[in-house]
Amino acid sequence: xxxTTDRYALPLLQVAQAQKEVTHNEAVAAIDxxxxxxxxxxxxxxxxxxxxxxxxxxxxSAITPTGxxxxxxxxxxxxxxxxxxxxxxxxxxxxxxxDSQRFAVRxxxxxxxxxxxxxxxxxxxxxxxxxxxxxxxxxxxGSTIDVEARTALVALLTALRGQGVVA
Numbered sequence: 001x002x003x004t005t006d007r008y009a010l011p012l013l014q015v016a017q018a019q020k021e022v023t024h025n026e027a028v029a030a031i032d033x034x035x036x037x038x039x040x041x042x043x044x045x046x047x048x049x050x051x052x053x054x055x056x057x058x059x060x061s062a063i064t065p066t067g068x069x070x071x072x073x074x075x076x077x078x079x080x081x082x083x084x085x086x087x088x089x090x091x092x093x094x095x096x097x098x099d100s101q102r103f104a105v106r107x108x109x110x111x112x113x114x115x116x117x118x119x120x121x122x123x124x125x126x127x128x129x130x131x132x133x134x135x136x137x138x139x140x141x142g143s144t145i146d147v148e149a150r151t152a153l154v155a156l157l158t159a160l161r162g163q164g165v166v167a
Contacts, residue, residue: 034087037089039058040099042057042097043063047067047084058075059077068084074111075087094106100113128165136167139154
């Protein structure tokens with residue numbers, strides 16, 4: 001029987017194991033750090049001076065971490081009453097960055113907060129907002145189109161182009 005789970009290496013109880021509560025508590029503490037992950041920032045290269053139990057940080061890869069975070073690039077550093085706990089997030093892990101009020105996503109290349117790593121948005125069976133916008137011509141000429149309709153159409157096209165819906 002395996003001693004840890006496959007994805008996050010959480011400790012599993014073993015047959016005839018003494019002090020099962022220690023193993024169980026370690027697994028619960030790791031889950032507590034990862035579940036609905038919210039971190040203070042992903043830009044701090046060294047542990048804060050006065051962390052509060054329950055706070056977490058993404059140890060940045062762009063900065064060489066120092067102190068207790070040395071060698072922990074890309075990991076989640078969670079502070080507990082027992083000290084620092086480090087977890088290696090899996091690809092697809094999402095964290096709320098409190099300082100910038102946006103989400104970061106763990107990809108194969110590391111953490112990114114510059115948008116969702118997706119090729120588009122699927123609504124039902126339709127792929128929308130996928131960067132391949134259909135070209136729509138703005139109205140020109142004609143004597144039967146009134147000025148207000150033309151103005152509204154131009155404003156609508158401008159808004160759609162701004163959202164990447166049409167080219």
